[in-house]
Amino acid sequence: MLGEYRIIGRRASEIAASVELGVGSGDLPPGQLLPPMRELAAALGVNPNTVAAAYRTLRERGVIETDGRRGSRVRPRPASTPRESIRVDAPHGVRDVSTGNPDPALLPALGDALAAAARRNADRPGLYGQEAVVPDLARMARAAFDADGLPNGPVGVTSGSLDAIERVLAAHLKPGDAVAIEDPGWGSLLDLVPALGLRAVPVAVDDEGPLPGDVDRALRQGARALVVTDRAQNPTGAAVGATRAGELRTVLAAHPHVLLIEDDHGHAIVDLPLHPLAGGTRHWALVRSTAKAYGPDLRLAVLTGDPVTLDRVRGRQRLGPGWVSRLLQYAVVDLWASGAVDPAAVARSYGERRSALIAALDERGVAAHGRSGMNVWVPVPDETGVVARLLHAGWAVAPGARFRMSAPPGVRLTVSPLTAADIGPVADVLASAAGPAPERRYD
Numbered sequence: 070m071l072g073e074y075r076i077i078g079r080r081a082s083e084i085a086a087s088v089e090l091g092v093g094s095g096d097l098p099p100g101q102l103l104p105p106m107r108e109l110a111a112a113l114g115v116n117p118n119t120v121a122a123a124y125r126t127l128r129e130r131g132v133i134e135t136d137g138r139r140g141s142r143v144r145p146r147p148a149s150t151p152r153e154s155i156r157v158d159a160p161h162g163v164r165d166v167s168t169g170n171p172d173p174a175l176l177p178a179l180g181d182a183l184a185a186a187a188r189r190n191a192d193r194p195g196l197y198g199q200e201a202v203v204p205d206l207a208r209m210a211r212a213a214f215d216a217d218g219l220p221n222g223p224v225g226v227t228s229g230s231l232d233a234i235e236r237v238l239a240a241h242l243k244p245g246d247a248v249a250i251e252d253p254g255w256g257s258l259l260d261l262v263p264a265l266g267l268r269a270v271p272v273a274v275d276d277e278g279p280l281p282g283d284v285d286r287a288l289r290q291g292a293r294a295l296v297v298t299d300r301a302q303n304p305t306g307a308a309v310g311a312t313r314a315g316e317l318r319t320v321l322a323a324h325p326h327v328l329l330i331e332d333d334h335g336h337a338i339v340d341l342p343l344h345p346l347a348g349g350t351r352h353w354a355l356v357r358s359t360a361k362a363y364g365p366d367l368r369l370a371v372l373t374g375d376p377v378t379l380d381r382v383r384g385r386q387r388l389g390p391g392w393v394s395r396l397l398q399y400a401v402v403d404l405w406a407s408g409a410v411d412p413a414a415v416a417r418s419y420g421e422r423r424s425a426l427i428a429a430l431d432e433r434g435v436a437a438h439g440r441s442g443m444n445v446w447v448p449v450p451d452e453t454g455v456v457a458r459l460l461h462a463g464w465a466v467a468p469g470a471r472f473r474m475s476a477p478p479g480v481r482l483t484v485s486p487l488t489a490a491d492i493g494p495v496a497d498v499l500a501s502a503a504g505p506a507p508e509r510r511y512d
Contacts, residue, residue: 300335301442337362
């Protein structure tokens with residue numbers, strides 16, 4: 070089963086290390102099926118529980134994945150090679166539209182907010198034993214959740230959306246469980262799920278979000294959690310509309326024990342209304358990050374959810390970092406209270422660039438997607454070739470492989486660095502690159 074490679078060891082730690090050594094050396098390639106636990110135990114002369122412990126360690130480290138009776142196999146992408154490494158480094162003189170960063174011109178100045186946070190801290194220094202969530206932040210976040218129709222629930226604060234999603238998944242799931250996630254979807258999430266020892270189940274996405282039929286199939290096949298991006302989905306720009314939300318709620322109503330996680334990626338940068346799915350399942354959470362509207366370095370997200378989920382998240386958080394810096398929380402309170410960001414103006418700025426690029430590509434016979442947010446997704450027949458040809462023409466785009474599992478190839482462009490004058494040239498280059506490769510003759 071393993072070719073020439075022999076797994077060795079008498080202890081669980083030794084067996085796990087032997088498998089990791091084989092994965093690292095390439096002797097156990099991605100997708101390699103491992104021996105059944107009893108079979109390996111017999112070959113090594115150890116108790117099956119020892120092998121079970123080794124496999125459990127490997128799942129938790131993200132080295133292998135387990136699919137019920139189909140057995141355990143090496144993960145298709147080892148956790149040590151994150152999708153973030155699938156990127157194009159833009160050399161000098163090349164325009165970089167691959168990063169996913171917001172437009173710095175649309176971010177608020179932080180000086181006043183940080184000064185206000187410092188003054189608050191001077192009045193009441195942050196010390197051990199104080200509340201983890203600043204009351205003003207909790208109140209403002211809860212009011213915004215209420216205005217968007219979210220069910221009532223406690224408020225938590227984490228170090229960004231991915232931190233929140235990881236904590237919610239860990240609060241309910243165990244290694245080997247399946248999670249339904251969007252495909253194409255957020256590359257960091259596609260890495261996080263297997264790194265937690267969980268199994269990712271792809272769900273196709275269109276401009277309105279996850280396809281209800283795909284979600285139903287994934288949940289019927291045993292997925293214990295579903296992660297949905299409500300607005301400004303990365304990389305496609307999808308946004309869940311009212312009709313799609315109703316269809317997804319109907320699907321979720323038939324699976325009340327599924328953990329629902331919603332990522333409102335478009336918070337404060339889109340002008341489309343939120344259509345939350347929460348309420349039809351027993352356990353749920355919705356996350357909002359400050360990254361895109363207020364700056365990635367604030368590293369703060371607010372979340373709400375059912376009491377059990379939030380209690381588990383906050384309880385585990387107390388045993389780790391304890392809390393997110395109250396100085397940052399005070400700064401966000403000031404930014405929110407002062408109206409430092411005009412969501413309508415930000416949404417209009419991104420929308421104009423996004424719509425102009427999509428229209429220009431359409432005029433050139435290239436289909437593209439980008440209903441909301443700052444990204445445009447362009448399906449292409451040859452992803453590697455298109456990326457290379459664009460780079461040669463002076464444009465760096467994000468390879469679609471960073472964002473997809475089984476979805477067809479594509480590339481992602483972030484409109485943040487684009488001006489009106491850039492739209493025509495980048496559309497010309499992309500249309501040329503996405504077409505048939507030029508024929509070459511070698512005599």
